[in-house]
Amino acid sequence: MSVTATTSVLPTEGPERQRVAEIDDFLRRHPRHHGDGPARLVSADGEEVRVPAQLFDLLREIAAMLARGDGVAVNAISRELSTTEAAKLLGISRPSLVRLLDDAAIPAHRVGSHRRVFLRDVLDFRQRQLEERRRSYEALMRESDTLGLDDE
Template identity: 70%
Template sequence: MSLSTGMAASVMPTDGAERQKAAAMEEFLVRHPLDAGEGVARLVSADGEEVEVPAQMFDVLHQISAMLARGDGVAISAVSRELTTTEAAKLLGMSRPTLVRLLESGAIASHRVGSHRRLFLRDVLAFRQRQMEERRKSYEALMWESDALGFTDDV
């Protein structure tokens, strides 16, 4: 697998053997979940040195191993706790001017550092979660309406 260095990294399975190893790891993590408050996961080096794996990192390892097992690549990027408007817009998948309009309307909290706006990561992620929930509810309402009107998927 290739791993680039710096602020962002990407991991791509380079052959079938690596995909099989990732699949074995994903299967192992499914069989041995880390229950909240119970048990401890440990990473052991070849020379026997151990370190505890935090629950959050355990979950990330599970997700990464599942993606690599499918043959998908994984991109890892550092995200600071405080974001510029450009970084926040990119994270939300929207243009910076659209984000600025949301900031001006108060839809997302922000603060100023000098003349520049900054957003806390937690506020951006909370907004994204609210948007996803609203979209899901709208989709479900549309499906209910479609069913009530007798529309089908038949062509």
């Protein structure tokens, strides 16, 4: 993908991992917006800045991963993707993506002779697919219960 920067953080151990777990717990217990306004970061000298919801949610996810002992890699992704980049992000072949574009399942536009898709449209499509899979799975489980089938 059109990566402009990659930042990686290795898993933490010992006291540092405990501190990350405390931060993870803190972030989970406190909503991004509290009664007195949005979350804020405060520097050692008292300067503070508001934390946008999007960044707060990302910090929460990163803290949870590090608290579990996982490493984290954050990549910048362009707002506009080639068909190859979009297919890679979705985990499908480029010809499969092109079919989705031809069927207008994902909006696309042309830059010269090349098709491009916006990152938001690709992520929206992926979310719709995940939701459809979840609904199908739930329907299958309900049918299984109705028929009296179980895992044994």
